[in-house]
Amino acid sequence: MTTALLDTWLHEETETNRLLAAGPGPGVATPAQVAGRNGLELMQAMLRGELPYASIARTLDFMLISVAEGTAVFQGIPGPHLLNPMGTIHGGWFATLLDSALGCAVHTRMPAGRGYTTAELSVNIVRALTPQVPRVRAIGKVLHCGRQLATADAQLVGPDGTLYAHATTTCLVFDLPSRPASATAP
Numbered sequence: 001m002t003t004a005l006l007d008t009w010l011h012e013e014t015e016t017n018r019l020l021a022a023g024p025g026p027g028v029a030t031p032a033q034v035a036g037r038n039g040l041e042l043m044q045a046m047l048r049g050e051l052p053y054a055s056i057a058r059t060l061d062f063m064l065i066s067v068a069e070g071t072a073v074f075q076g077i078p079g080p081h082l083l084n085p086m087g088t089i090h091g092g093w094f095a096t097l098l099d100s101a102l103g104c105a106v107h108t109r110m111p112a113g114r115g116y117t118t119a120e121l122s123v124n125i126v127r128a129l130t131p132q133v134p135r136v137r138a139i140g141k142v143l144h145c146g147r148q149l150a151t152a153d154a155q156l157v158g159p160d161g162t163l164y165a166h167a168t169t170t171c172l173v174f175d176l177p178s179r180p181a182s183a184t185a186p
Contacts, residue, residue, distance in 0.1 A: 006159040009135050012065055013075055016047065023049025026058050039110030043067040054100070062097050062138075064104065070142040072104035080131050089129040094156060098123055098167040101140030101154045106171050109145040113176055116150060120170040127164045136164060148173055 029051045034042060045051045047064060057063050062076035076097045084090045099121055106116050129136065140154035150173055156165040 002160050006134060009065075009075060009137070009159055013063065013135070016063055016065055019047065019049040020053060020063070021049070024052045026055035027052030036112050038112045039107040039114075040067065040069060043072065043104060043108055056096065057100075060093060060096055062100070064100075065137070067104060067108050070105060070109055070145070072101050072108060072140045074101045074104070074138045074140075076136050076138070078129050078131055078133055078136060083131070087130070089131075091123070091125055094125055094129070094165045095121065095123045095167070097136070097138045098140070098154045098156055098165060099169070101138035102152045102167060102169040103140075103171065105140035105142050105152045105154070106145065106150045106169070106173075109142055109150065110173070114173060115176045116171040116173045118169055119149075119172045121167065122169075123165060123167040125165045127162065129164050133158050133162075133164075135159060146173065 029042070033051055037045070042051065044067060046053050047067065053064065060082070061079055062074050064072065065075045066073045074097055078089045078093070082089050082093045099118065103116070103118060110116060136156055136158050138154050138156050140152055143151045143153060150171040151169065153168045154166065155163060157163055
């Protein structure tokens with residue numbers, strides 16, 4: 001295992017946790033918090049602890065680590081509470097972590113007032129994962145982002161470069177519905 005890379009990952013995790021702990025915690029952003037911001041701005045605000053992050057991240061021990069235009073990186077802890085009866089990490093955890101990286105990569109390409117939803121997710125698990133691997137990263141990258149469809153791919157890797165899974169997605173892209181003024185109050 002590459003100790004230097006794992007140390008870097010752990011440092012980035014600590015810094016992200018510090019920012020998130022100072023923020024609102026898990027939840028859903030209000031329409032007022034979202035208004036006028038593009039997807040990249042929303043994701044960056046979440047990383048700075050200004051907006052709530054997804055509750056499922058706490059439930060399944062993973063977190064957003066970084067975003068840039070067309071990319072998103074999540075880091076997860078494959079702990080014993082995620083084991084299937086065969087003693088390896090459950091495939092649903094792989095899929096959730098990869099889907100998060102894929103979707104958030106697409107989110108970074110959304111202009112203000114546009115949204116997306118996953119239409120298709122394909123996950124290929126190529127190696128079993130156990131709690132002996134201290135951390136993994138799901139790295140999502142947009143391949144295409146058009147007016148109606150977006151596609152992305154992602155890899156789930158360990159700090160030593162081992163590939164555990166890869167995935168692709170197709171997302172439907174659409175205009176977000178306008179909300180009446182009364183619906184924007186918290």
